[in-house]
Amino acid sequence: MIRLPAVAGMFYPKTIEAIEEQISRFDVGDATPQPALGVVAPHAGYQYSGLVAAKVYSRIAPQGPVILIGPNHKSGMFTGAPLVAIMAEGVWEMPGGDVEVDAALASLIMEETDLPANDPKAHENEHSLETQIPLLTHYCGEVKIVPIIMARIPDSALASLAEGIYRAIKRSGASATLVASSDFSHHVTAKTAERLDLMAIERIEALDASGLLEVVRGENISMCGVQPTAVVLDVCKRLGATSAELIEYKTSGDTTGDYRSVVGYGGLIIR
Template sequence: MIRKATVAGAFYPDTKEAINAQIDSFDTRAGEPEPVMGLVVPHAGYTYSGEVAAKVYAGAKVASSVVMIGPNHRGGAGAPSLAIMSEGAWETPAGTVLVNDALASHIMAETPLLEDAPQEHELEHSLEVQVPFLLRLQDKVKIVPIIISHIPDDFIETVADGIYMGIKKFGDGVTLLASTDFSHYVSQNVAERLDGEAIDRILNLDSRGLLDIVREKRISMCGVAPVALVIEVCKAMGAVKAELVDYKTSGDITGDYSSVVGYGGFLIS
């Protein structure tokens, strides 16, 4: 299956030249990129969250294969809990990336909860917006896309173990990527307070604490499960720290701080 771009021209430009120009316009102020096990990046339109994402990517040496995990914003009660696209390619104006079918096969063999459901990916934007950034780092990068519609907290570690074992059996270098935005449509002060609590848990690589605080404080963090999952897989791979690269809100772009969305970017190593 070839997945066509669905949010080009809306979330990001619809030509390669314009995409590269917008990415180049972001102020990253990065030093030398370093090897990382995982990334946490936002997925709003580039106008709003692109600079945060660009700073994360600028600081990372990404492997030749990336397991991308994001939320399924359209997934209703009948959607698979975890939907993987196990083969094919993703087309964007920035270029085409192949799905790493060998890596996907290993992950599926170790993770029975994963359902091969490429149709779930057709309209989901949270991973598509990452592809142009990845292509700037690795023009031959391959991906394994996974989206989550709903998963009990108690299953996070089980799924993480399966993904880790699949990566281990695959053997080659793999980077994990979690796609999330933080608080949605609250004031700047509320977003900074609530998101700060979630950020603290991520910095401590505390996936259970992250899940608990998001539920307890009702933080509207759409990718909390993907982030928790990536934290657990990275810890199994030996990760010992997370770094907050940047945090901004939509208010920093629009000037309207009465109702904002939060965007945070992290490197896990």
């Protein structure tokens, strides 16, 4: 099974040469890659959120496969699409070369929890995971991935999904790094976005999955990947995480100069 690039030339450049040229312009600072249990990274066009994600990926050294979990923005468009869709085998064809799915770990996840359905078609046009891969492979080299996208599911089911992923990782006998793909506030002023988003970021820094869900729901924060982030936090805590650090926060207004209606982007590392 081959998953073709859906947003090359839109969210990020179409050729590896152009991708590398754009990434080379990101000032990521002094970055010493270290192992990490997980990250939160945005998934907008690289001109808007690429620097935030680059600062995250330049600071991690994945140990083993990378489990990518993001929102399925198109879940409402297709009748019968699973609420949680995994691509259990195959490759993602990217401008920089094919990225292989870790079929063994994907199989273990499906054995440990019945929430993810193996549905490669659900991944065909979704951008939330694809946008992570060029930055991930640029900074971290060759990796295997396990792609999972989620429509909104009952919050009560998130712990079961997290437990299944955790148990699968432990059964694999290897380490893994988790990526929560999420933007933060959408279509509010920059001042409002920063106020609301820092409330959510505070809960992530506290490794508080339930608190994150509560503040996002209570404050009506339009964080598209809140459930994937809650799952990643839960899994990382089960794996022994003790801290989460905010690496960078920006809004689309920092690119466009228009601060009246922005999207917020936060990048965090969980260790």
